[in-house]
Amino acid sequence: MKILITGGAGFIGSHVVRGFLNNYPTYKIFNLDKLTYAGNLENLKDIESNVNYKFILGDIVDGAFINDLFTKHQFDGVIHLAAESHVDRSISNPLEFVFTNVIGTVNLLNAAKNIWNGNHEGKRFYHVSTDEVYGSLGTEGLFTESTSYDPHSPYSASKASSDHFVRAYHDTYGLPVVISNCSNNYGSFQFPEKLIPLCIHNIKNEKALPVYGDGKYTRDWLWVADHARAIDLVFHQGKNGDTYNIGGFNEWQNIDLIKELCRIMDQKLGREIGSAEKLITFVKDRPGHDLRYAIDATKINKELGFMPSVKFEEGLEKTVEWYLANDEWMNNVTSGNYKKYYEGQYSNR
Numbered sequence: 619m620k621i622l623i624t625g626g627a628g629f630i631g632s633h634v635v636r637g638f639l640n641n642y643p644t645y646k647i648f649n650l651d652k653l654t655y656a657g658n659l660e661n662l663k664d665i666e667s668n669v670n671y672k673f674i675l676g677d678i679v680d681g682a683f684i685n686d687l688f689t690k691h692q693f694d695g696v697i698h699l700a701a702e703s704h705v706d707r708s709i710s711n712p713l714e715f716v717f718t719n720v721i722g723t724v725n726l727l728n729a730a731k732n733i734w735n736g737n738h739e740g741k742r743f744y745h746v747s748t749d750e751v752y753g754s755l756g757t758e759g760l761f762t763e764s765t766s767y768d769p770h771s772p773y774s775a776s777k778a779s780s781d782h783f784v785r786a787y788h789d790t791y792g793l794p795v796v797i798s799n800c801s802n803n804y805g806s807f808q809f810p811e812k813l814i815p816l817c818i819h820n821i822k823n824e825k826a827l828p829v830y831g832d833g834k835y836t837r838d839w840l841w842v843a844d845h846a847r848a849i850d851l852v853f854h855q856g857k858n859g860d861t862y863n864i865g866g867f868n869e870w871q872n873i874d875l876i877k878e879l880c881r882i883m884d885q886k887l888g889r890e891i892g893s894a895e896k897l898i899t900f901v902k903d904r905p906g907h908d909l910r911y912a913i914d915a916t917k918i919n920k921e922l923g924f925m926p927s928v929k930f931e932e933g934l935e936k937t938v939e940w941y942l943a944n945d946e947w948m949n950n951v952t953s954g955n956y957k958k959y960y961e962g963q964y965s966n967r
């Protein structure tokens with residue numbers, strides 16, 4: 619099987635690429651990535667010389683390039699993760715999200731439709747999406763696969779739009795598609811604009827921990843390698859045209875999560891317990907901030923046997939250990955442009 623993975627140099631994509639290469643030694647894995655600020659080939663150093671792996675530098679927004687690539691390689695499967703993924707950046711630059719997340723997705727759908735040309739035996743287009751398309755929950759309830767879409771940020775609106783296009787290509791052209799909508803991931807190689815690595819980095823450097831609003835916003839956290847395992851299951855066993863919600867059954871209010879991180883960091887750094895918590899700083903809220911996300915992952919559990927394998931407290935500790943042991947990775951990604959982004963994002967809060 620020849621599989622195109624898009625966004626394989628990013629956080630989740632790098633875990634998916636590694637998982638597929640390790641689990642399927644007969645597959646050829648092509649990783650197409652533009653290497654934006656979030657894409658980093660250092661995330662894949664351990665597998666870059668695998669004979670079944672090929673990296674392709676390219677932009678999914680470039681339709682002609684995408685068509686040529688599909689014609690040249692005749693992929694059997696696509697696992698599409700490439701995206702602009704950070705909500706705060708979507709608030710300051712929504713168009714970039716429309717280009718990559720919407721137009722980029724439609725370019726890939728078109729290219730797959732053209733090369734498969736109605737012959738769909740053994741073919742699959744897998745679109746990796748997010749729970750944010752469902753909008754926000756109150757204090758009760760869970761997102762199921764039939765929850766109506768209600769996106770609030772430019773990021774989630776662009777992902778919702780891409781999901782609709784994927785389903786439209788299934789319904790209109792019979793494209794063999796599958797979609798999953800996952801909750802918040804955490805683990806190694808996550809870019810430190812996102813809450814957990816940002817806090818780890820700031821605690822280490824004794825900088826303020828910016829908590830948006832009252833900190834009572836709630837997210838459902840999943841170990842990234844568990845998400846990669848779920849993606850493997852959905853890719854191989856998911857039903858054509860179906861959607862699978864993926865989650866950790868693991869809800870945390872941001873403030874409690876940050877306090878838990880503070881405790882682990884104080885312990886690992888040999889600092890007095892309580893010193894990291896002093897860095898907590900309540901700042902201006904994110905506009906349109908969704909109160910709560912929580913996934914009902916019954917379908918993927920019942921149909922494909924998926925269960926998260928890593929307990930959150932254990933995963934969080936492993937995550938902290940990984941970031942502390944990979945100082946060089948952190949220093950490389952937080953230099954240059956990241957510094958500018960950070961100063962702009964947090965200067966008026």
Ligand code: NAD
Pocket residue numbers: 624625626627628629630631650651652653654655656657658676677678679698699700701702703704718722746747748749777799800801802803804809
């Ligand atoms: P990320 O930002 O870490 O990585 C995105 C990757 O896409 C980067 O390697 C980047 O270089 C690449 N990319 C961006 N624009 C591109 C373009 N125009 N052409 C080619 N490559 C491009 O993102 P992530 O957190 O790993 O998320 C991956 C996917 O999973 C996204 O589709 C996201 O919506 C979805 N998702 C993420 C989470 C999460 O918690 N991080 C949860 C659910 C779903």
Ligand code: DAU
Pocket residue numbers: 703704705706747748749750800801802803811812813814816828829830831835836837872904911
């Ligand atoms: O739910 C899945 C989504 O999870 C993915 O689709 C997105 O790609 C991914 O970025 C993530 O989105 P969130 O907005 O939930 O993640 P983020 O890490 O940006 O924020 C998590 C929570 O922490 C959220 O309630 C906002 C809050 N926050 C975030 C940052 C960066 C803070 O309080 N302070 C911060 O500095």
